[in-house]
Amino acid sequence: MAIISVLSQKGGTGKTTTVRTLTDLFGRVGLRVLAVDLDPQANLSDYLDVDPDASPTIGEVLQGAATVSEAIHGGVVPANLGLAEAELMLGGKLGRELTLKRALKHVAADYDVILIDCPPSLGLLTVNALVASDYALISAEAQYFAMQGVEQALQVIELARENLNPDLEWLGVLLNIVDLRTRHSREALDSLRRHYPEKVFDTPIRSSIAYAESAERALSIIDYRPDLAADYQAVGVELLRRVRMSAASQRLSSLLP
Ligand SMILES: Nc1ncnc2c1ncn2[C@@H]1O[C@H](COP(=O)(O)OP(=O)(O)O)[C@@H](O)[C@H]1O
Ligand SMILES: [Mg+2]
Secondary structure, X not given: OEEEEEEOOOOOOOHHHHHHHHHHHHHHOOOOEEEEEOXXXXXXXXXXXXXXXXXXXXXXXXXXXXOOHHHOEOOEEOOOOHHHHHHHHHHOOXXXXXXXXXXXXXXXXXXXXXXXXXXXXXXXXXXXXXXXXXXXXXXXXXXXXXXXXXXXXXHHHHHHHHHOOOOOEEEEEEEEXXXXXXXXXHHHHHHHHHHOOOOEOOOOXXXXXXXXXXXXXXXXXXXXXXXXXXXXXXXXXXXXXXXOOHHHHHHXXXXXX
């Protein structure tokens, strides 16, 4: 099994859409997937259509008031604004970086993949995600400052690895929301490929308004625009290969026509 965090140093890089879409694709090839929303803004919970009043949530789990099993609602451990408070309370506790890892241990055996959607910062919640994970996937928006964002995320991955989770593996960087007709998208892709040759996922995720539309309609991009979802399919195939789940990777490669 693999626990994978999706992170970036800021918001709007497509993290939540990535977790949402991969959760869906992996489920469709028979993998047992758990999605964990670690962002107080709760976009993932919203995208995955969890009842906003669902309780308990990840905030209660991190405060020790609930187990992860109790906080799973339809394959998702949702978040809400209470997570911001839980993060503050966690800050004063011994072992604060290990809380999520300890909590997830009890359910890990029930899943093939656990995907963690990080908040748009590299603070204590993201560190908890990295400490709990086997792999870290960086999402980078194809903009002028993409490189700096990736470097900062890499530093936090390195810190987590040196101090708390030596087995953490950097899975790679996904170039997201890409419009190859624009020069800055092409430059961002080129410079990432130059700096991290083996690490950039082969397929960039194309920019399309269809992502916002499908989120609004609570539809999966896979059903709404299968032609665009082919990007995530290709990324998923590569990702599963990188985490050495080759049978599932093969199944995914033949999922969409
Ligand atoms: N490939 C894409 N093309 C265009 N818009 C996208 C794409 N992926 C996500 N978006 C939109 O960009 C915004 C931010 O995406 P989101 O996944 O929430 O990013 P993050 O979790 O990093 O903040 C959302 O409105 C989402 O619908
Ligand atoms: Mg998000």
